[in-house]
Amino acid sequence: MDANDLETINASLDFDSDLREKIRDQVTVFDKKTRTMVGLFNKIHSTPSDEIPKLLDTVRPVLSSCAVITAGFAEIIPQDQFWRWKDMWSNSLRTAVFAATLLQYLTDGTLMPLSTVSSNLGIQEEWAGRFVLPAEDYLHGLISLVNELSRLAVNAVTLGNFQEPIKISLFVKEIFAGFAQLNLKNDTLRRRYDSLKYDIKKIEEVVYDVSLRKLAAPNQPTHP
Structure with a gap:
């Protein structure tokens, strides 16, 4: 292979490797937050209904803090490469959706639509191509x-x-x-x-x- 091609390929491989590690770091933090919410929600099965609001108050700040994680993804994912990397965090994102919609149901009995879940997770429209729900x-x-x-x-x-x-x-x-x-x-x-x-x-x-x-x-x- 041409020396210039080898240099270009090596640079591309190094970039992808570094990016993958950065994404893994974000996913690790995201996983921790979603596991925390799932752990808190497990208590609803042994908590009297009049004490549920107090339990939900412990979940809300964790859910809100996920916005920092989604912003982190949007910052490191190159434009138009969302679909290339999404499988790395899809499980965490689905769990976050579960947490957001369960929180809404237990709050007022309604279903949180996709756009509202996206907003609750801090996902912004201008991130299209980098990070979406x-x-x-x-x-x-x-x-x-x-x-x-x-x-x-x-x-x-x-x-x-x-x-x-x-x-x-x-x-x-x-x-x-x-x-x-x-x-x-x-x-x-x-x-x-x-x-x-x-x-x-x-x-x-x-x-x-x-x-x-x-x-x-x-x-x-x-x-x-």
Whole structure:
């Protein structure tokens, strides 16, 4: 090979190697924050409903601090190379989406849209080509949200909150209806979407049991 070509190739390899290490450092910090939020959210399954707001207050600052991480990614990723490197942080980003949407649900019972999640994570429009929140990662986060809520439906009853499963059922069915309108071509996303049917069935069984025992009014869901 030509000496100039070798020099160019070596420079490119060195650049990619350095960039990969910088991204790994960011991902390590991102992972730590998302694990912290998941750990805090695990407590919702053993926390009485009137104490949930206090628990959520411990999650909010961690979620807000993720904006520093996303800004770090946007700073080091070269323009138009987002899709080249995104797989390095996609799992962390999906977990952050899960945390943001679960926080919103537990706050007021609503679904946080993609644009709001993106804003909550500090992602800015001018970062397009360097760092964005892909629709696919948002949807993966929503599926994780439903997975967690199916678990909460069971544990809420154990804590004496008989209305929560009904509220969760209505919320999850709306999400499922939205997914049903999407043309999902990604195999992994499609398989995870299909698994939602089992979560819905699990929630419906809890709702049926609660309704049969007349422990809650099925058409009167309440917010936390």
